[in-house]
Amino acid sequence: MVSGAIRSAPVFAALGDVTRLELLSRLSDGKQHSIVQLADGLQLTRQGVTKHLQVLKRAGVVSCKRIGRESRFTIRPKPIAKAKEYLSRASAQWDDAIDRLRASVEE
Amino acid sequence: MVSGAIRSAPVFAALGDVTRLELLSRLSDGKQHSIVQLADGLQLTRQGVTKHLQVLKRAGVVSCKRIGRESRFTIRPKPIAKAKEYLSRASAQWDDAIDRLRASVEE
DNA sequence: TCATTACGCAACCTCCTGGTTGCGATTAGA
DNA sequence: TCTAATCGCAACCAGGAGGTTGCGTAATGA
Numbered sequence: 001m002v003s004g005a006i007r008s009a010p011v012f013a014a015l016g017d018v019t020r021l022e023l024l025s026r027l028s029d030g031k032q033h034s035i036v037q038l039a040d041g042l043q044l045t046r047q048g049v050t051k052h053l054q055v056l057k058r059a060g061v062v063s064c065k066r067i068g069r070e071s072r073f074t075i076r077p078k079p080i081a082k083a084k085e086y087l088s089r090a091s092a093q094w095d096d097a098i099d100r101l102r103a104s105v106e107e
Numbered sequence: 108m109v110s111g112a113i114r115s116a117p118v119f120a121a122l123g124d125v126t127r128l129e130l131l132s133r134l135s136d137g138k139q140h141s142i143v144q145l146a147d148g149l150q151l152t153r154q155g156v157t158k159h160l161q162v163l164k165r166a167g168v169v170s171c172k173r174i175g176r177e178s179r180f181t182i183r184p185k186p187i188a189k190a191k192e193y194l195s196r197a198s199a200q201w202d203d204a205i206d207r208l209r210a211s212v213e214e
Numbered sequence: 215t216c217a218t219t220a221c222g223c224a225a226c227c228t229c230c231t232g233g234t235t236g237c238g239a240t241t242a243g244a
Numbered sequence: 245t246c247t248a249a250t251c252g253c254a255a256c257c258a259g260g261a262g263g264t265t266g267c268g269t270a271a272t273g274a
Contacts, residue, residue: 005128013123015194017262021112028197030205036220048263050222055261069220069271075201084198087122087191090135094182097137124232143250155233157252162231176241176250 004086011083014059019044020052024075027062032072111193118190121166126151127159131182134169139179 014020019042026038039049053073056062060079065072121127126149133145146156160180163169167186172179 002129002132005125005132009123009125009128011123012119016116016118016120016123018112018116019262021116022109024197025112028201028204030201030208034220044262045264046221047265051262066221071221077198077201077205080194080198084191084194087187087194090131091184091187091191094135094137094184097135098184101137126232141250151232152234153251154235158232173251178251 004082004089007079008083008086010059011061011079014056014061015080015083017052017055019049020056023049023052023056024061027073027075030075032065032067032074034070034072036070038073108196111189111196114186115190115193117166118168118186121163121168122187122190124159124162126156127163130156130159130163131168134180134182137182139172139174139181141177141179143177145180 015024022042023038027033035046035050035053038053039046042049053062053064057064057073061076062073063076065074122131129149130145134140142153142157142160145160146153149156160169160171164171164180168183169180170183172181
Protein backbone atom coordinates (compact mmCIF):
# COMPACT_ATOMS: atom_id res chain seq x y z
CA MET A 1 0.00 0.00 0.00
CA VAL A 2 2.70 2.46 -0.98
CA SER A 3 0.31 4.48 -3.16
CA GLY A 4 -1.67 5.41 -0.08
CA ALA A 5 1.52 6.75 1.45
CA ILE A 6 2.30 8.84 -1.62
CA ARG A 7 -1.20 10.26 -1.56
CA SER A 8 -1.29 10.91 2.18
CA ALA A 9 2.20 12.24 2.82
CA PRO A 10 1.47 15.75 1.42
CA VAL A 11 -1.71 15.86 3.51
CA PHE A 12 0.22 14.97 6.67
CA ALA A 13 2.84 17.57 5.78
CA ALA A 14 0.09 20.17 5.42
CA LEU A 15 -1.28 19.20 8.83
CA GLY A 16 2.17 19.43 10.40
CA ASP A 17 1.94 23.07 11.45
CA VAL A 18 -0.04 24.59 14.30
CA THR A 19 -1.02 27.65 12.30
CA ARG A 20 -2.49 25.50 9.55
CA LEU A 21 -4.31 23.31 12.08
CA GLU A 22 -5.75 26.52 13.54
CA LEU A 23 -6.87 27.62 10.08
CA LEU A 24 -8.51 24.24 9.48
CA SER A 25 -10.21 24.53 12.84
CA ARG A 26 -11.60 27.90 11.82
CA LEU A 27 -12.80 26.35 8.55
CA SER A 28 -14.37 23.38 10.28
CA ASP A 29 -17.79 25.03 10.39
CA GLY A 30 -18.05 24.07 6.72
CA LYS A 31 -18.66 27.65 5.66
CA GLN A 32 -16.70 29.90 3.35
CA HIS A 33 -14.16 32.27 4.91
CA SER A 34 -12.19 35.13 3.43
CA ILE A 35 -8.48 35.58 4.06
CA VAL A 36 -8.78 38.59 6.39
CA GLN A 37 -11.46 36.73 8.29
CA LEU A 38 -9.15 33.71 8.72
CA ALA A 39 -6.17 35.91 9.59
CA ASP A 40 -8.01 37.76 12.36
CA GLY A 41 -6.26 37.31 15.71
CA LEU A 42 -3.32 35.36 14.32
CA GLN A 43 0.17 36.70 15.04
CA LEU A 44 1.25 36.98 11.43
CA THR A 45 0.64 39.01 8.32
CA ARG A 46 -2.17 38.48 5.87
CA GLN A 47 0.47 37.37 3.38
CA GLY A 48 1.75 34.82 5.85
CA VAL A 49 -1.75 33.45 6.22
CA THR A 50 -2.11 33.43 2.44
CA LYS A 51 1.00 31.26 2.13
CA HIS A 52 -0.34 28.76 4.65
CA LEU A 53 -3.65 28.66 2.78
CA GLN A 54 -1.79 27.93 -0.45
CA VAL A 55 -0.06 25.00 1.26
CA LEU A 56 -3.43 23.66 2.38
CA LYS A 57 -4.80 24.18 -1.13
CA ARG A 58 -1.90 22.37 -2.81
CA ALA A 59 -2.46 19.46 -0.43
CA GLY A 60 -6.11 19.45 -1.49
CA VAL A 61 -7.56 19.95 1.98
CA VAL A 62 -9.16 23.29 1.17
CA SER A 63 -10.61 24.82 -1.97
CA CYS A 64 -10.73 28.46 -2.97
CA LYS A 65 -13.22 30.50 -4.95
CA ARG A 66 -12.93 34.16 -5.84
CA ILE A 67 -16.11 36.10 -5.09
CA GLY A 68 -16.05 39.79 -5.72
CA ARG A 69 -12.97 41.19 -4.08
CA GLU A 70 -12.52 38.33 -1.66
CA SER A 71 -11.12 34.81 -1.87
CA ARG A 72 -13.39 32.41 -0.06
CA PHE A 73 -11.85 29.25 1.34
CA THR A 74 -13.75 26.07 2.18
CA ILE A 75 -12.64 22.84 3.80
CA ARG A 76 -12.47 19.68 1.65
CA PRO A 77 -13.02 16.71 3.98
CA LYS A 78 -12.15 13.82 1.68
CA PRO A 79 -8.33 13.99 1.53
CA ILE A 80 -8.17 14.25 5.30
CA ALA A 81 -10.55 11.31 5.62
CA LYS A 82 -8.22 9.33 3.33
CA ALA A 83 -5.26 10.25 5.52
CA LYS A 84 -7.21 9.16 8.59
CA GLU A 85 -7.98 5.83 6.91
CA TYR A 86 -4.30 5.42 6.12
CA LEU A 87 -3.47 5.93 9.80
CA SER A 88 -6.17 3.49 10.84
CA ARG A 89 -4.90 0.76 8.54
CA ALA A 90 -1.30 1.32 9.58
CA SER A 91 -2.03 1.38 13.31
CA ALA A 92 -4.22 -1.71 13.06
CA GLN A 93 -1.27 -3.42 11.42
CA TRP A 94 1.25 -2.71 14.15
CA ASP A 95 -1.28 -3.14 16.95
CA ASP A 96 -1.86 -6.68 15.70
CA ALA A 97 1.85 -7.31 15.30
CA ILE A 98 2.62 -6.06 18.80
CA ASP A 99 -0.17 -8.14 20.28
CA ARG A 100 1.19 -11.23 18.56
CA LEU A 101 4.68 -10.44 19.81
CA ARG A 102 3.44 -10.01 23.37
CA ALA A 103 1.50 -13.26 23.19
CA SER A 104 4.48 -15.19 21.89
CA VAL A 105 6.68 -13.79 24.65
CA GLU A 106 4.26 -14.47 27.49
CA GLU A 107 4.23 -18.16 26.75
CA MET B 108 -8.67 21.89 21.97
CA VAL B 109 -5.59 23.80 20.88
CA SER B 110 -3.30 21.69 23.08
CA GLY B 111 -4.15 18.66 20.96
CA ALA B 112 -3.04 20.59 17.93
CA ILE B 113 0.27 21.53 19.56
CA ARG B 114 0.86 17.91 20.49
CA SER B 115 -0.15 16.46 17.15
CA ALA B 116 1.40 18.93 14.73
CA PRO B 117 4.96 17.56 15.12
CA VAL B 118 3.62 14.03 14.63
CA PHE B 119 1.85 15.06 11.42
CA ALA B 120 5.00 16.81 10.26
CA ALA B 121 6.97 13.61 10.89
CA LEU B 122 4.42 11.64 8.87
CA GLY B 123 4.59 14.14 6.01
CA ASP B 124 7.34 12.41 4.08
CA VAL B 125 7.14 9.23 1.99
CA THR B 126 10.54 7.98 3.14
CA ARG B 127 9.52 8.25 6.77
CA LEU B 128 6.18 6.56 6.09
CA GLU B 129 8.15 3.76 4.43
CA LEU B 130 10.39 3.49 7.50
CA LEU B 131 7.33 3.33 9.77
CA SER B 132 5.88 0.65 7.53
CA ARG B 133 9.05 -1.38 7.92
CA LEU B 134 8.82 -0.89 11.68
CA SER B 135 5.16 -1.86 11.81
CA ASP B 136 5.98 -5.47 12.64
CA GLY B 137 6.63 -4.23 16.17
CA LYS B 138 10.15 -5.61 16.21
CA GLN B 139 13.49 -3.87 16.62
CA HIS B 140 15.38 -2.90 13.48
CA SER B 141 18.92 -1.63 13.00
CA ILE B 142 19.71 1.32 10.76
CA VAL B 143 21.38 -0.67 7.96
CA GLN B 144 18.43 -3.01 8.05
CA LEU B 145 15.98 -0.13 7.68
CA ALA B 146 18.10 1.52 5.00
CA ASP B 147 18.26 -1.59 2.83
CA GLY B 148 16.76 -0.97 -0.60
CA LEU B 149 16.14 2.75 -0.04
CA GLN B 150 17.67 5.15 -2.55
CA LEU B 151 19.62 7.17 -0.03
CA THR B 152 22.63 6.98 2.24
CA ARG B 153 22.67 5.40 5.67
CA GLN B 154 23.20 8.91 7.05
CA GLY B 155 20.13 10.11 5.18
CA VAL B 156 18.11 7.33 6.79
CA THR B 157 19.61 8.22 10.16
CA LYS B 158 18.39 11.79 9.80
CA HIS B 159 14.86 10.62 9.01
CA LEU B 160 14.95 8.31 12.02
CA GLN B 161 15.99 11.24 14.21
CA VAL B 162 12.98 13.20 12.96
CA LEU B 163 10.71 10.28 13.86
CA LYS B 164 12.39 10.02 17.25
CA ARG B 165 12.01 13.73 18.02
CA ALA B 166 8.32 13.43 17.16
CA GLY B 167 8.10 10.52 19.59
CA VAL B 168 6.81 7.96 17.11
CA VAL B 169 9.84 5.69 17.40
CA SER B 170 12.26 4.89 20.20
CA CYS B 171 15.90 3.91 19.96
CA LYS B 172 18.11 1.65 22.05
CA ARG B 173 21.80 1.00 21.51
CA ILE B 174 22.63 -2.71 21.59
CA GLY B 175 26.21 -3.67 20.94
CA ARG B 176 27.32 -1.90 17.83
CA GLU B 177 23.86 -1.30 16.44
CA SER B 178 21.04 1.14 17.17
CA ARG B 179 17.74 -0.68 17.33
CA PHE B 180 14.60 1.29 16.50
CA THR B 181 11.08 0.37 17.59
CA ILE B 182 7.73 1.91 16.76
CA ARG B 183 5.83 3.79 19.49
CA PRO B 184 2.13 3.55 18.70
CA LYS B 185 0.68 6.00 21.22
CA PRO B 186 1.56 9.38 19.69
CA ILE B 187 0.25 8.26 16.32
CA ALA B 188 -2.92 7.01 17.98
CA LYS B 189 -3.30 10.46 19.58
CA ALA B 190 -2.88 12.10 16.18
CA LYS B 191 -5.48 9.76 14.73
CA GLU B 192 -7.88 10.72 17.53
CA TYR B 193 -7.24 14.38 16.81
CA LEU B 194 -8.16 13.79 13.15
CA SER B 195 -11.26 11.84 14.16
CA ARG B 196 -12.50 14.60 16.46
CA ALA B 197 -11.79 17.28 13.88
CA SER B 198 -13.43 15.45 11.00
CA ALA B 199 -16.46 14.59 13.10
CA GLN B 200 -16.77 18.29 13.82
CA TRP B 201 -16.83 19.42 10.21
CA ASP B 202 -18.84 16.45 9.01
CA ASP B 203 -21.57 17.48 11.43
CA ALA B 204 -21.28 21.12 10.45
CA ILE B 205 -21.51 20.30 6.75
CA ASP B 206 -24.48 18.04 7.32
CA ARG B 207 -26.29 20.80 9.20
CA LEU B 208 -25.46 23.26 6.42
CA ARG B 209 -26.81 20.88 3.80
CA ALA B 210 -29.96 20.29 5.80
CA SER B 211 -30.60 23.99 6.27
CA VAL B 212 -30.15 24.60 2.56
CA GLU B 213 -32.38 21.78 1.38
CA GLU B 214 -35.29 23.16 3.27
C1' DT C 215 -16.32 59.94 -7.67
C1' DC C 216 -13.10 58.65 -4.30
C1' DA C 217 -11.44 56.55 -0.25
C1' DT C 218 -11.31 52.03 1.68
C1' DT C 219 -11.13 47.15 1.65
C1' DA C 220 -9.34 42.75 0.07
C1' DC C 221 -6.36 40.72 -2.53
C1' DG C 222 -2.18 39.01 -5.63
C1' DC C 223 2.49 39.30 -7.05
C1' DA C 224 7.32 39.86 -6.33
C1' DA C 225 11.45 40.52 -3.78
C1' DC C 226 13.84 39.61 0.09
C1' DC C 227 15.38 37.45 4.43
C1' DT C 228 16.58 33.70 7.76
C1' DC C 229 16.43 29.14 9.15
C1' DC C 230 15.38 24.29 8.51
C1' DT C 231 15.21 20.13 5.61
C1' DG C 232 16.97 16.54 3.06
C1' DG C 233 20.80 14.95 1.27
C1' DT C 234 25.78 14.14 0.70
C1' DT C 235 30.83 13.03 2.06
C1' DG C 236 34.60 12.16 5.14
C1' DC C 237 36.38 10.38 9.26
C1' DG C 238 36.90 8.30 13.67
C1' DA C 239 35.23 5.06 17.36
C1' DT C 240 33.32 0.88 18.92
C1' DT C 241 31.78 -3.87 18.43
C1' DA C 242 31.79 -8.57 16.30
C1' DG C 243 33.74 -12.36 14.39
C1' DA C 244 37.25 -15.23 12.02
C1' DT D 245 44.78 -9.89 16.81
C1' DC D 246 43.05 -7.89 12.81
C1' DT D 247 39.48 -6.98 9.65
C1' DA D 248 34.82 -5.88 8.69
C1' DA D 249 30.44 -4.10 10.26
C1' DT D 250 27.76 -0.52 12.43
C1' DC D 251 27.33 3.65 13.97
C1' DG D 252 27.90 8.89 15.37
C1' DC D 253 29.61 13.40 14.54
C1' DA D 254 30.71 17.30 11.72
C1' DA D 255 30.97 19.93 7.61
C1' DC D 256 28.91 21.16 3.64
C1' DC D 257 25.40 22.13 0.05
C1' DA D 258 21.00 23.30 -2.57
C1' DG D 259 16.53 24.22 -2.12
C1' DG D 260 12.27 25.01 0.31
C1' DA D 261 9.50 26.92 4.42
C1' DG D 262 7.88 30.54 6.89
C1' DG D 263 7.76 35.12 7.32
C1' DT D 264 8.14 40.09 6.09
C1' DT D 265 7.57 44.48 3.19
C1' DG D 266 6.23 47.12 -0.77
C1' DC D 267 3.29 47.99 -4.44
C1' DG D 268 -0.32 47.60 -7.83
C1' DT D 269 -5.21 46.36 -8.92
C1' DA D 270 -9.93 45.36 -8.59
C1' DA D 271 -14.28 45.68 -5.96
C1' DT D 272 -17.16 48.11 -2.50
C1' DG D 273 -19.86 51.62 -0.64
C1' DA D 274 -20.62 56.27 1.09
